[in-house]
Amino acid sequence: MGHLKIFSGRNSKHIAKKIADILDTKLGDCEIKNFSDGEIWMKYNENVRGCDLFIIQSTNSPSDNLIELLIMIDSAKRASANRINAVIPYFGYARQDRKDQPRVAITAKLVANLLEKAGADRVITMDLHAAQIQGFFDIPVDHLYASAVFLKYFMNLNLKKLAVASPDVGGIKMARAYAKRLHADLILIDKRRPKQNVAEVMNVIGDVKGKNVIIVDDLIDTGGTFFNAIKALKESGAKEIYGACTHPIFSGDAIEKISKSELKKLIVSDTVTLKRKSKIIETVSVARIFAEAVIRTNKDKSISSLFHVML
Secondary structure, three states, X not given: OOOEEEEEOOOOHHHHHHHHHHOOOOOOOEEEEEOOOOOEEEEEOOOOOOOEEEEEOOOOOOOHHHHHHHHHHHHHHHOOOOEEEEEEOOOOOXXXXXXXXXXXXXXXXXXXXXXXXXXXXXXXXEOOOOHHHHHHOOOOEEEEOXXXXXXXXXXXXXXXXXXXXXXXXXXXXXXXXXXXXXXXEEEEEEEEEEEOOEEEEEEEEOOOOOOEXXXXXXXXXXXXXXXXXXXXXXXXXXXXXXXXXXXXXXXXXXXXXXXXXXXXEEEEEOOOOOOOOXXXXXXXXXXXXXXXXXXXXXXXXXXXXXXXXOX
C-alpha cells in the first residue's frame, strides 16, 4: 500500500497526536479555517498523491465536525490519494439507527452514505452505539472496542464480589462480555424512556446486594440513564459502583449529575475531549488500539485481534 500519512480534523487533535507519536510519525500539515459566515475551508499543505491517507476526526456535536471530515475526505480524493481511511473514534448520529417512530430519519445510514459519497474507502471506528451500523456501509468497516483498556483497569483493581450491569437492554451484549472476562455476575437494568433524553429506571434484574458493580455503556450524553442506574443499584443494595464509558459526550449538566451521585469512579476513553474535569472521572487512552489498527491497515494485515475482544 502507499506511503502512510496521518491527518487530523480540529476536533480530534488530542488523540491524533497520541496516535502519531505511537507510530513514531508526525501529523500531516493541513490548513482548516472558517469563513466569517462559518463555512469551512481546508487545504492539504503537502503532497498526498498515491498515499495511504488516514483522516482522524470524531463527529460529535456540533455538526461542523462531520462536515469538516467530509470536506477533508473530498479534498484528499481530488488530490489523488491512493486510499482514504476515515478514522472516526466517536461515530456521531449512531443513536438514530432505525425507524422506531413514524416519519423519523435513519441518520446513521445517512452519515454512512455521506462518508462513502465523499470518497472514503474504509472506516475505522470504536464502540458503535449499535453494531449493525457496520451493515449500513458498502465499504470495509473496522469496529474496535475500548474494552481492552477498560478490562485491564478493572482487573488491576482486583475487586471482590463483582457484578457488571448494563443500564439498558441494548447494552446487554457488552455487559455480558465484560462479566465473562471479569468472572462477574451479570445485572440488567430495565429502563423505560418516556421521551428523548429522559430515562426512567423501572427494575434491577439480578442480585446486587453487597456486591461491587461496574456499569458499562458505550456513551453518556445527558447522564440521565447512568444517574438513574446508579440510584437503582444503590437502592437494591449495591456496595461500591464504578462506571465505564467509551464516549464521554456529557451534554448539559451530565458531569454535575454524575459528580453528585454515589459513583465511586467513572472511567472514560479519549475518543472525544472532556468538556470539564471531575474528581471521579478518569480518562484512559485508546490511542494505542487505533495506532495498531492504522499500521496493520497500511500493511494489509489482519486486525481481527483488535476487535474480537468483545465477541
